[in-house]
Amino acid sequence: MIRKVLIAEDHESASISVQKTLEELNITSIDYAYYCDEALLRIRKAIQNNDSYDLLITDLYFEEDHNRQALSGGAALITAARHVQPDLRVLVFSLESQSTVIGALYQELEIDGFVRKARHDTQELKKAVDCIAANRVYYSPGLSKEIRTENTYNFTEFDIAIISLLAKGYRQKDIPAYLLQRQIRPSGLSSIEKRLNLIKEKFNFSSNEQLVAFCKDYGII
Amino acid sequence: MIRKVLIAEDHESASISVQKTLEELNITSIDYAYYCDEALLRIRKAIQNNDSYDLLITDLYFEEDHNRQALSGGAALITAARHVQPDLRVLVFSLESQSTVIGALYQELEIDGFVRKARHDTQELKKAVDCIAANRVYYSPGLSKEIRTENTYNFTEFDIAIISLLAKGYRQKDIPAYLLQRQIRPSGLSSIEKRLNLIKEKFNFSSNEQLVAFCKDYGII
DNA sequence: GCCTACTTTCCGGTTTCCCGTAAAAATGAT
DNA sequence: ATCATTTTTACGGGAAACCGGAAAGTAGGC
Numbered sequence: 001m002i003r004k005v006l007i008a009e010d011h012e013s014a015s016i017s018v019q020k021t022l023e024e025l026n027i028t029s030i031d032y033a034y035y036c037d038e039a040l041l042r043i044r045k046a047i048q049n050n051d052s053y054d055l056l057i058t059d060l061y062f063e064e065d066h067n068r069q070a071l072s073g074g075a076a077l078i079t080a081a082r083h084v085q086p087d088l089r090v091l092v093f094s095l096e097s098q099s100t101v102i103g104a105l106y107q108e109l110e111i112d113g114f115v116r117k118a119r120h121d122t123q124e125l126k127k128a129v130d131c132i133a134a135n136r137v138y139y140s141p142g143l144s145k146e147i148r149t150e151n152t153y154n155f156t157e158f159d160i161a162i163i164s165l166l167a168k169g170y171r172q173k174d175i176p177a178y179l180l181q182r183q184i185r186p187s188g189l190s191s192i193e194k195r196l197n198l199i200k201e202k203f204n205f206s207s208n209e210q211l212v213a214f215c216k217d218y219g220i221i
Numbered sequence: 222m223i224r225k226v227l228i229a230e231d232h233e234s235a236s237i238s239v240q241k242t243l244e245e246l247n248i249t250s251i252d253y254a255y256y257c258d259e260a261l262l263r264i265r266k267a268i269q270n271n272d273s274y275d276l277l278i279t280d281l282y283f284e285e286d287h288n289r290q291a292l293s294g295g296a297a298l299i300t301a302a303r304h305v306q307p308d309l310r311v312l313v314f315s316l317e318s319q320s321t322v323i324g325a326l327y328q329e330l331e332i333d334g335f336v337r338k339a340r341h342d343t344q345e346l347k348k349a350v351d352c353i354a355a356n357r358v359y360y361s362p363g364l365s366k367e368i369r370t371e372n373t374y375n376f377t378e379f380d381i382a383i384i385s386l387l388a389k390g391y392r393q394k395d396i397p398a399y400l401l402q403r404q405i406r407p408s409g410l411s412s413i414e415k416r417l418n419l420i421k422e423k424f425n426f427s428s429n430e431q432l433v434a435f436c437k438d439y440g441i442i
Numbered sequence: 443g444c445c446t447a448c449t450t451t452c453c454g455g456t457t458t459c460c461c462g463t464a465a466a467a468a469t470g471a472t
Numbered sequence: 473a474t475c476a477t478t479t480t481t482a483c484g485g486g487a488a489a490c491c492g493g494a495a496a497g498t499a500g501g502c
Contacts, residue, residue: 012343013238020237034340063339095316118284119255122233167434169427173488188451193490206390208489209433213388216437394458409481414460429459 002089002133004051007032008039008058008077009093014117018057018093021122025129036062036071040080043088052085055112055132060094060101078109089132093117093125102143113138155220158184159199162192164221167212172196223310223354225272228253229260229279229298230314235338239278239314242343246350257283257292264302264309273306276333276353281315281322299330310353314338314346323364334359376441379405380420383413385442388433393417 005027009015015032022030031053033039039058046052060074071077078090091113092105105111113128115121115138124140131138155163161184165175172192179187196208205211215221226248230236236253243251252274254260260279267273281295292298299311312334313326326332334349336342336359345361352359376384382405386396393413400408417429426432436442 010340011338012341013242013338013346014234016241016343017234017237020241021234065340117232117234119231119286120233122237125234166428166430169431171428171488172490186450190451190453191449194450197491207387207392208430209387210390212430212433213437213442216434221434392458407480411481411483412479415480418461 002027002054002129004029004046004053005031005055005057006039006042006046006053008036008056008074010034010059010062014059014093017122018125021125022129025126027129035067035069036073036077037069039077040071040084043081044084047085053088055089055091055129056081057091057093060092060096075105075109078105078111082109091115091125091128091132091138093121099143106137106139114140114143116140116142155199155215158186159195160215160221162195163212163215166208167216167221223248223275223350225250225267225274226252226276226278227260227263227267227274229257229277229295231255231280231283235280235314238343239346242346243350246347248350256288256290257294257298258290260298261292261301261305265305268306274309276310276312276350277302278312278314281313281317296326296330299326299332303330312336312346312349312353312359314342320364327358327360335361335364337361337363376420376436379407380416381436381442383416384433384436387429388437388442393429 005022007015007018007030009018009032012034015034019030019032031042033042039056043053043056056078058074058077062069062073071080074092074094078092081088081090090109090111092111093115095117096102097116102114105114112132115124115128128138128140161179162175165178166172170178173189175192176187176189179185196211200206200208200211203211203214205214212221226243228236228239228251230239230253233255236255240251240253252263254263260277264274264277277299279295279298283290283294292301295313295315299313302309302311311330311332313332314336316338317323318337323335326335333353336345336349349359349361382400383396386399387393391399394410396413397408397410400406417432421427421429421432424432424435426435433442
């Protein structure tokens with residue numbers, strides 16, 4: 001049973017319609033936070049008052065503004081929240097469409113559901129909440145298909161590091177020195193070349209430019 | 222005075238909160254469309270019935286699905302709508318943050334307002350609608366600042382063409398042949414090099430990778 | 443310790459890119 | 473048509489990237 005819900009969402013418009021959707025499910029105890037830190041604070045307070053939340057509905061990405069935040073985004077919030085309240089159910093509501101990212105949420109953060117902001121999102125939101133209320137994990141119907149069609153290559157931290165450097169304007173030949181300084185291994189120029197080659201071969205890419213464009217498109221960097 | 226409003230927005234959640242916001246402004250005659258073509262149809266119908274819309278609130282980007290659309294997005298919708306109803310007021314409500322894009326909306330499409338989906342977007346939406354109701358163009362307070370800080374370089378079609386080719390994996394040396402075939406001028410390899418150099422110099426970029434990353438970030442390609 | 447399998451680095455030759463200069467072509471004014 | 477200006481292309485030398493193979497280093501099993 002889900003009685004008390006916390007919405008963590010920076011966009012007021014999104015937050016409002018989530019709220020409205022919950023009301024249609026006869027959930028009346030709804031709080032919302034515009035910042036991750038604020039959300040965590042509310043969770044902590046609720047526990048202290050012996051009136052903890054049953055469900056956290058959160059976005060993944062929060063815009064930065066003048067309010068400096070300790071928590072960098074939804075993922076960090078989930079980790080922190082589960083730390084203080086392990087049994088908290090979590091539903092992610094986000095624009096994110098990259099299945100590797102979504103898959104990681106299920107696997108690593110063990111979220112209870114993911115609903116993508118899209119055409120019929122509020123209807124799906126209801127289904128997801130119902131599903132979670134029945135103590136089951138909700139998988140979006142569109143999701144599995146996407147995961148199937150997804151290219152399976154997993155970018156390592158190293159991959160992301162060197163591609164990011166390229167995107168920042170570093171020349172390949174200058175990257176070893178940079179990596180060496182931060183004690184990232186391997187750091188040899190050849191290793192970088194080999195790695196980039198491997199990735200490009202996987203995706204049938206012919207240039208670094210194409211790789212950078214791809215990574216930007218899919219939010220990998 | 223604004224009495225009748227059409228919301229063109231594919232995300233149900235966003236659409237709902239816009240609707241709710243309008244209701245709080247005592248606007249009761251609200252229609253909504255999930256697709257651009259549908260939106261245009263409604264505008265046409267309303268004119269026929271001598272009950273045309275006073276305001277169109279639209280998103281910029283609509284997700285593609287099985288429903289093939291003639292109109293590719295918000296900008297196309299605005300153009301088409303103004304064609305059938307020149308006096309239609311238009312308010313764009315979108316995630317878009319690139320000031321060059323937003324600026325183009327005001328200048329080329331002569332929109333009456335732009336509100337960015339962000340923290341206090343519904344409050345801003347109200348202000349924007351009020352402003353437009355008073356026959357004034359609404360400029361978001363955050364916007365002008367952004368435009369000021371924006372780099373002013375204007376990418377030509379040629380620039381975008383060659384950068385797009387790079388992002389697609391074309392090697393620089395193969396681009397002349399491609400341009401020649403499509404009769405795009407200039408097409409010499411030197412011209413391409415010169416152009417890329419010029420752009421990179423403007424932005425203080427050191428590599429094509431960095432340029433591609435930038436153009437992806439700002440939706441230029 | 444020794445062997446094996448694997449990863450990382452070093453090295454060279456080739457291709458592509460980079461960049462300045464000069465020639466050629468197009469444009470525009472008179 | 474002529475000349476001046478600008479744009480485009482051609483060329484060449486040097487730097488960086490690309491690519492394959494060999495050598496050196498590393499880790500784990502026995």
